[in-house]
Amino acid sequence: MRKKVVSKRTSVVRKRQRKKGVFSGKLLRYSIILFLIALIIGVGFHYQNGLAYYFSFKSNRVIKAESEAKRxxxxxxxQVLEKHEGKSIGIDVSEYQGKISWSYVDTIEKKYPLHFVFIRATVGKDRPDRQFERNWRGAxxxxxIRGAYHYYRPxxxxxxxxxxxxxTVTLEKGDLPPVLDIEKLPKNQSIANLKLGLKRWLQTVESHYGVKPIIYTGERYYDDFLKEEFSxxxxxxxxxNFYREEIDSNWLFWQFTEKASIPGIKGNVDVNIYNGDLQQLQFITVE
Structure with missing residues (x-):
């Protein structure tokens, strides 16, 4: 009889230990889950500004930073415009500016009149700019004074x-010479072949219009690849760059900003300075 009693007691103890172990395991798992939830909420709250910016719900702090950068x-x-008072000022546009209200495009900083505009006409070998005809007519x-440029694909x-x-482009009397816009390096050809292609484009366009084209590029690209052979x-x-405050004497035009606000145009606009006054600008137009 004593053996049976001991056996029953042992069995009950073991069952209680198993239940206690299962309960402890569940409690541990729930504790870990609650901790992770609390951690995620805490991290989210701590980085709420960064997360809001990431998901395009900008906080006041981000908006203030953007406003400061714009200012x-x-x-x-x-400051640049003040240093070039008397020089002719203009802009350049493409389809990225959307539909421009040309009748409102008149000044920059409500003080400096805009005399000219370069309008993107074509891209590579197969794509006219979607707003070219509208912009060409509106300008x-x-x-x-209007000019057309081609974005060159190397x-x-x-x-x-x-x-x-x-x-795509029909130049009329009073228009600016055609412009070749080169900004990229080739992926599957040499620099020598790139220069050969640029020369073929320039010569073909000059032969058609009877006027020598202008080349647009960045200063580094100009110094490294074009300055000597295309002199x-x-x-x-x-x-x-902020350190550059005046146009170089060798430049015909200087694009000094890509973040200007112009009446009649939504978003940022590039602004350019011609290395001369309005009368001198008119002198280089197509006759």
Whole structure:
């Protein structure tokens, strides 16, 4: 009889230990889950500004930072314009500016009149700019001196690119010379072949319009690849650096900012300075 009693007691103890072990395991798992939830909530709260910015719900702090950056840009723009008072000021646009209300495009900083505009006409060998015709017509109706430019793709046939530009753009008396915009390096050809393609485009376009094209590029690209071999062309140079406050004597145009606000245009706009006054600008237009 004693053996049976002991056996029953042992069995009951073991069952209680198992239940206690199961309960402890569940409690541990729930504790870990609750801890992780609390941790996620805490991290989310701590980094709420960063997460809000990531998901495009910008906090006041982010908005203030953007406003400050815009203010600094505007101050720099105004300073550059002040130093070039008397020079001709203009802009350049493409489909990225959307539909422009040309009748409102008149000044920058409500003080400096805009005399000219370069309008993107074509891209590579097969794509006219979606807003070119509208912009080309609107600029003329707004009595601005207009010019057309081609965005050159280094890995596409240069003669096909020239042909697209020629079939898209009809220059009239008073328009600026055509512009070749080169910003990228080739992926599947040498620099020597790139330069050969650029020369073919320039020569083909010059032969068609009877006027020597202008080359647009960044200052570093100009110094490294174009300055020597294309010295017989006039250049329109992009440089947005704060240390650069005046146009170089060798530049025909200087694109000094890409973050200006212009009446009639939504978003940021590039602004350019011509290395001369309005009368001198009119002198280089197509006759």
């Amino acid at each position: 600094i840009s505007d101050v720099r723009n105004f 003329k109706e707004n009595k601005m 890995n596409e046939n240069s003669l096909e690119q020239a042909e697209l530009f020629i079939t 017989d062309y006039l250049f329109w140079i992009a440089n947005y």
